[in-house]
Amino acid sequence: MANFEEGGEMTLAKTGNEAMAYAMKQCNPDVVAAYPITPSTEIVQIFSSFVADGLVDTEYIPVESEHSAMSACIGAAAAGARAMTATASQGLALMHEMLFIAAGLRLPIVMCVASRSLSSPLNIHCDHSDSVASRDSGWIQIFCESSQEGYDSVIQAVKIAESCYLPVIVAIDGFILSHCMERIETLDDVDIKSFIGKLKPNYTLLDIKNPITVSPACLTDSYFEHKRAEAQGMNDALPKIEKVISEYAQKFGRNYPVIEEYRTDGADVVILAMGSTVGTAKIVVDELRAKGKKVGVVKLRIFRPLIAQKMIDTFKKFKVVGVLDRVESMSSYISPLATEVRSALYTLSPKPIVPSYVYGLGGREITQDDIASVFDELLQIKDTGKTKEEVSYVGVR
């Protein structure tokens, strides 16, 4: 940790949690309300050592639960402060009611999530069930393929949240990214400060000359209109997100599109995935391409908003889009991301076949062989034109 104090542009070997904590440090939030949960604990724990060492100006509030962590962030943000926190799994689930409040109040809170499965049974390892279960809360959600992307995404998230006036989740795969060491390139404090600028809050509780009521009761005559306005905030988010991504790429040289294609030229079939599995799939694509198979992988980075038009523009080129979902949402139908992709592609004619695959629950490994098998199946589906209506489970006994 000592070398973080040097600051400036560095190339370091750091875990995802370390990288996220450092990104938070460089953003120097006004308030961090923290509660520990595996595998996100280190983010707020490492950040607390920055606080103790006087490296940030942050007011650090160790609270009694994740629900309180989000409540404290909401209070702080409503007072015009830049507020951040980090959690995972049950912690994110515990703060569930407050997530809707943060979004309804249009507060630009940034939260790191180290994606972890939801109980029961109790499992501390990676899947996407925690964030996906909160997809209706009104938060923007960014899923990172690498810890480098996690670092960059925290910084981008501050600017995204503050241009959309919506809270943002930055998700890194629990343990896979959060605890594994990766080569990280950091930016200079000064450059980050100039990129994120100063928060211009919509309103503040601290302005006693202009007192306000925050989250008043809204009866049947006005609630609907307020929610319609909030929906518009999410509708307007995509261009603002892309603007931040493009500014970041211009200034700092790293570009993370909202949806990204890897070797999809002339591909008949592609896999769609989020998070670290995209990286594994890219390696499989390289191997299969070397054997002459026309396959590619698409990475979805922005899960909320649901970028339907981008999906249409991307997927209309392919005959089969195999969706790899690291969550089972117990709908008794296909997996969540597959449901959303099919819905987005509804108006396309002809439309690709969209088989649904659930994998990796509770940290179950997905291997290169697993992904190669999925590609084989997708190629078969392409040849037979046979639609797969039910969900397939990859890697379960």
Add this chain to the structure above:
Amino acid sequence: MAKLKSWKELPCGAILTDTKAVLDNKTGAWRGFRPVWNKEKCINCLTCWIYCPDAAIILTDGKHQGINYDYCKGCGICAEVCPKKVQAITMEKEEK
């Protein structure tokens, strides 16, 4: 009655900037029991004023004047916290 606004005309995040608007809602109508204040017994300790969640205890120059029945919801906290030796506030059933 004010014209109802469209969703585009509402403040972001449903923030209320009209500080007087809350006064239009006379929550006193919700009462089932009402506090009755005895001026003679009252020692002006202001404990009831500190605890009242609706700011329904009326003070003038730091002196207890009575209860604002427009907004008092009859929760009974004032009667509960009034010192036991004083008992200047008692709860009575609200007559309809």
